[in-house]
Amino acid sequence: MTDDKRARWPEWLPLRHELRDRSPYGAPQVEARARLNTNENPHPLPPSVIEAITASISANLRDLNRYPDRDAWQLRTVLAGYINERITHAATDSPQVFKAENIWPANGSNEVLQSILLAFGESVAGFSPSYSMHPILSEAIGKSFKAVPLRGDFTPDLAILRGFLTAKKPTIFFLTTPNNPTGRAMESNEIREIAEMVAEYGGLLVIDEAYGEFSDCESSIALIHQIPSVIIVRTMSKAFAFAGARVGYAIARPEVIDALQLVRLPYHLSAITQAAAIAALGQSELLLAEVDRIKQERERVAQALRALRFDVIPSDANFILFGGFSAVMHDAPLDGPAIWRALLDHGVLIRDVGIDGWLRVTIGTSEENDLFLDSLRLIVGQ
């Protein structure tokens, strides 16, 4: 928020002190031919999925005079089925069965993250750079967030982390893998080591797997069986092309899920959302069909960026962080914000995530990616 906007809060408004200097979270939404700034799935839902969702919602409309199932049992059962079939099997040889009792869905994984913060502990920490909502959600409810810096190549330094955790013992430690905004996935042995470190002093490790379906790495959900204080958070917003419906979920031990229900709003998930999500999960094969195509496009864009001699962080997600601008643009030096602006002039909106020397681009349709790359070539004069 700019200074003049900040000054706008009137005297009579008893806004909490720590909120006075804050601005609402959100990427700038400006008109652009290619909107590659919020990591959405660029492909609209297939017609057969739309039909299934429409039928599922229709069947519930008569009963909108009633409150929805406040525990969302059917949706949780269907989510458990998805996880057992699609995620756990890829992650382990022995079937590790999750049940509805292990799942907690809410309006986007952001609401899940907020519930975790409301339910547990006092102090919060996580790596930086990582998902900006982790500190924003923490601080909005009055819990301080401490950041542990990643290395220059955005990998974790476990020795530094060990020292930090031993000294500070944050109740909640956030780990995002694949990480946003870097795209990097963390090694599973490192994740396990971090989970053990956090469990040792009685903390909770929240692993944000919002981009899990785009990664070739295993999910960490099998860790839940060995370390009870691990919570996995996933979402239907990205891979499922379901951002507009607002459905995310936690996977954890039943004790963790029970505790989350202490802080949930009554009837938090509307009957319409539940019906839509159940129908969509019934079509997960079709909905996830585009994931492979997005991964192929990601590799194509990464290669093209490397060919232009940008630095490219290896990505396991549906976006790419790229930098090294001074080496590419030695004739007409442009920094990140200038490249961001020049791309927007070409009709391409990407994201300046606030890391000096880096920009993030979401993988779009192949036409959108071409427009991005062609515009970038014009800008760098190649």
Ligand SMILES: *Cc1c(COP(=O)(O)O)cnc(C)c1O
């Ligand atoms: C996009 C994103 C989310 C989720 O968002 P919802 O739409 O609220 O499910 C969560 N974590 C990370 C790291 C993300 O990038």
